[in-house]
Structure formats: structure tokens, C-alpha cells
Amino acid sequence: MNEARALEKAYLRLNREMSGRIYRNVSMAKQVTVRTGGPVAILAVANTISDLRLLLQTADRYRIPYFVLGKGSNLLVSDKGYKGIAIELGSDFKKISLDRHCIQAGAATSLxxxxxxxxxxxLNNLTFSVGIPGTLGGALVMNAGAHDGCMSNIVSTVTIYTHNCELQILNKTELGFGYRTSSIPSYGIIVEAMxxxxxxxxxxxxxLMERYFRKRKETQPFEHPSAGCVFKNTSGISxxxxxxxxxCKGWRIGDAEVSTKHANFIVNLGGATATDIYKLIKEVQLKVYREKGVLLEPEINILGEFKDE
Structure with a gap:
């Protein structure tokens, strides 16, 4: 079965079961914080575990790739779009409960x-997260952090909906946390965490919350859309x-610019394409590698097809 036919069959099946929460060819420019990018073939809002089961079984049946969208705060999608399913976690994944010093929260809860x-x-230890855009699930996947704090310091357990459509509870030692990384995607989709x-x-x-947020506003380019920090720090070097x-500060390709306020941000000055941003990422990588011998690793997720020149 060819790609277009598979996507059509998948859409029809999903729309029968999840009518009103399945959308075709949705522009990602409205879904991601950098405000550019092509369409995703199918956007699905999953409110329940049953919805997730249907989505994963459908993706497997028709061999269609999928990803969890979150708030789209560290995502760059090709201008050509993404030939797969974008999953947005809905109502059941935004619930919060407290038990003394612990917070149990759904993966779609914002930081x-x-x-x-x-x-x-x-309750202490979450002050570092103030101003970090995104959801609990996304923050755990990338072990988000700032101000000497990070998600791996405070997570106790994570509940995963596995690729085999089973719920699995994992403790911190099983999640492979590292600097801005984890092994969580290899298990499946986060549905909640303690x-x-x-x-x-x-x-x-x-x-502390007010101080950290004020510092972010002073040092980061909030005035223009971006995908957050583009590259990971390396060997303790910013x-x-x-x-x-x-x-490289101020470098531009089209309306994509290396921020003059914070060089690890590439901002959209209004009309940047995903290709503009991607090319600028590559140009910056090359410049730093040639002059410093360091190959910067992207922190943002890149989806779809881009042409390397």
C-alpha cells in the first residue's frame, strides 16, 4: 500500500472512532512555537488511553510514523510537512493530584x-522550571532543566503507554536520564508521572520563581517566535x-536570525521558513566546528525532510 493510500485509510478509520478530534493536513505553523513549518498529514487529539490504543494500533497497521506534539516548543517541522500522525494529549492527561510532598500529574500538564x-x-524544587515552555511529558523526555535543576532530580516514577499498547510504570533509574536526554522514547509515550x-x-x-522568570525575560528573545535553545551545551561549555x-550573532537567512540577545536561539522575524531555520542551524554548526573543533548537537527535534547542502 502506498503512503497516500495508507494515510487515507488511517484517517477514515480514526475519524469513525474519534470524530471531531481528527484533522487532516494541519499547518504546523500554528502548532509550534517557532511559527513555521508545513502540514502534518493527521492531527489527533487523544483524550483517553483508549484513544491512544486506537492511534498506535492504526499507526502500526498502516505503517505510519507518529509523534507526540506537546506544546511544540522545541520542534522544527519541514516545509514539506510530516507524513504521519501528530498526537496531542487531551483531557485525561492534564489531571493533577497531590499526596503530601508528591505531585501526580498527566503528561499534558504544562510546566x-x-x-x-x-x-x-x-513545595520546593520546581522553581527551575519557571518560564520553560512545554508540557511535563516533553520536559521529562528531554530532561529539561535550568538554574542547576532538572527533571531527573525530582521525578520518582513515570507511567508509559508502550509501543505494544500496555501501561508500564518505570522508576527513575530505568529512564536513562542524561544531559537533555532520556531513554523514555524507546519505551513509548508518557501518560503521567510522579x-x-x-x-x-x-x-x-x-x-525564586520571580527572579528566574525575570532573568529569562532579560536574557532570552521573547519578542520573536523561536523553538527555544537550538543546541545542547557541550562538555560544560555554553x-x-x-x-x-x-x-554568529545576528546571522540571517531569510527571516531566520541568530538572536542578537542570546546566540543559542534562532528567531523567526516574521516570514522565516523551516528551511531558512534549518540552513542557519547547519551554517552555525559548521562555523563553530571549523573555528572551535566542537560539533554542536541540536537540542530541538527536527521532523520531516530537509535537504543538506
Missing amino acids: STLAQVAWKNS LKLEPGNQNRIRF AGKLIDGVG
């Missing part, structure tokens, strides 16, 4: 919401300092 819940309940926090002073927690050190 900003979790930080507010922790503060209101005088975060183990510590009691703290509510006023102190609020003070990617932004490496990029700035070789003179």
Missing part, C-alpha cells in the same frame, strides 16, 4: 501550571558562548 501548584502548596518534591517556604519559592565567540 507553568505545575510550578504554580508547587508554589501554592509550599514528582517527589520537598517542603519549602512559600515566600522564598515565589521570590553553546551560546561558543556561537557568540565565532561571530
